[in-house]
Amino acid sequence: DGMLAEFGEVLRGVEFRAPSVPVVSNVSGVVAADELCSPEYWVRHVRETVRFADGLDTLRGLGVSTFLELGPDGTLTALADGDGLPVLRPDRPEPLTAMAALGGLYVRGVEVDWAAV
Structure with a gap:
């Protein structure tokens, strides 16, 4: 306050x-x-x-069925009942976690512009 x-x-x-x-x-x-x-x-x-x-x-x-957590950790992802993906994790390299999140989106049916990636 x-x-x-x-x-x-x-x-x-x-x-x-x-x-x-x-x-x-x-x-x-x-x-x-x-x-x-x-x-x-x-x-x-x-x-x-x-x-x-x-x-x-x-x-x-x-109609949203997948959530991307853009914060510094995946804390809120757990609250999304399995519908969330963290982009960053404090104990992992950013490129690795960002690509894992993109892969997770892809396998959930979200269209990813791989040429842009």
């Missing part, structure tokens, strides 16, 4: 733009829009309960 006012002040100096792809909010658990462009939203994001399971339910309702 002690950092929230200062964090909000820093955010007031940030230029926000509406997302060009749909974003599911971890504050509400649903697809977000203009609220992502306010400093107040991001202060709430720091302080309020993370609605990760609700977000997964929203995405599944939209």
Whole structure:
């Protein structure tokens, strides 16, 4: 709580733009829009309960069946009930884990542009 006012002040100096792809909010658990462009939203994001399971339910309702975790570890992947793949792992080389994630996407039926890879 002690950092929230200062964090909000820093955010007031940030230029926000509406997302060009749909974003599911971890504050509400649903697809977000203009609220992502306010400093107040991001202060709430720091302080309020993370609605990760609700977000997964929203995405599944939209037809998403595979999730890629882009964070520094695979911690949240385990919460995706077998539908998640981690891209990075702290104890493995990044190229190896990125290629393993692409391979995992491929075997799940996700189209991968191998020429670009």
